[in-house]
Amino acid sequence: MDHPRLYWNVHCTPNTEWVRFTPIEVPTDRVWNSKDDARPLSPWVGLPGYRHSIGMARHWHFLSVLFWVGNGVVFVVLLFGTEQWKRLVPTSWRVLPDAWAVFVHYATFHLPPEPDGFYRYNALQQLAYFSAVFVLAPLAILTGPSMSPALTNRFRWFPKLPGNRQIGRSLHFLTMCGFLAFTFAHVTMVVLTGFGRNMNHIVMGTDDARPIGLYLGLTGIAVVVVLNALANWAAWRRPRAIQHAAKAIVTPVMRLLLDSAAPRAEFGREDISPFFWPNGKVPTCDEWKALVANGLKDYRLRVYGLVENPVELSLDDLRAMAKKTQITLHHCIQGWSGIAEWGGLTTAALIELVRPKPDARVAVFYSFGEGLEGGHFYDSHTIENLMHPQSLLAYEMNFEPLNEQHGTPLRLRVENQLGFKMVKWIRAIEFVESVESIGKGEGGYSEDNEYFGELADI
């Protein structure tokens, strides 16, 4: 669990969560960043589980989501194409008192005589199935994208909605709880009310007492269990292969649906979060410490690579360029969010200054900071994405110079991406044709070492 707290407010200020899955109170006498706050999760529950494995978990999540949504579309089309919807969709309010009557029998352990579920569901069954298909599933589909920075930061009306990213995240979690509760009740009743016959209904589509449905159904469940074990094995033993599979299957969908639109949403000054989770390791190198100790007077941003006009810019040079400010919603891959004001120069202005050569495709941002496993942190963005008006090299946060925790002297803001793509403590920028020769070739430190996806639109 990378951010084991759920909120109804977008600011994620510690102690405002409605539930937390950690015994830890955020300490107030020292810096406690959001990675410190991550908790281990048993691999019996999570895929792959343990601690800070969110990169791999997201790959499995999105791969499964594509299958799940596709499967759901086929199901709904067949449901309405074959009139089977009449079994699932209540057509009279009478279903409510009838369902309550059935519930009273179940709750007090008086199993009612069942109508043969092959031909007709009882009122409670009908309501439960209807809710799973037409309430829980749409809710899961709608609340998932509500956590996408590319989607929510695209629309200027989004900040005016009463909902926010954390409401979406909380509802997404509660929807999962709803599915779990449904599955538990459903499986229990299938077993209790005639397991063999019910399995024939489910698996074979026949209404008889032969054991074939039971055997095939249990075999199917065993296959799912084995596949889950294999998925766990692959997540730990072949993580790069899983990352590349997701890159081949999920990334094109994400690029098609989310990546091309420029973010535009802005918030008001009154919306700025009172607390903004720090994240990442503050640089420990002597070079950065000396720069900070000297008031950043000697800082030079080196911009080089496939550019017509390589430059070295001091902070004064950067401040002398046209300044843009914006108040935007930050989305961390771990789940937390926050609203802050950012001031700096647009990356579009920098690109205009250095003039990338025609073969330059990507800008790589190198940090003074280290990654979790040592080595300098970096990440990359396409030049197209850096041309969006809300892509900034920020030297100001909440009307103050960037502080040490949040990236002094310079950090990136690319508002259609998750936070890990927004490099802090920027040392240099290199324009390249491809990221294949940089680091381990995946596009960033987190992508190289934590198997994050290269696109972070959601």
Place this chain on the structure above:
Amino acid sequence: MRKRLVTILLIASPFVVLPVAAAYVQWGAVGLPVLPPAPALTTEATAGPYGFPA
């Protein structure tokens, strides 16, 4: 989930605890409710048999 356990119970109670409690109250007070009669199975009302092998 330690500090906010009360919150979770408050949220869960309308969906889980209260209905079960109400079911017992109804059973204790007026007995089990009458179940809606299952309609007779007619050719038009049935969905099957279908699937394989029939």
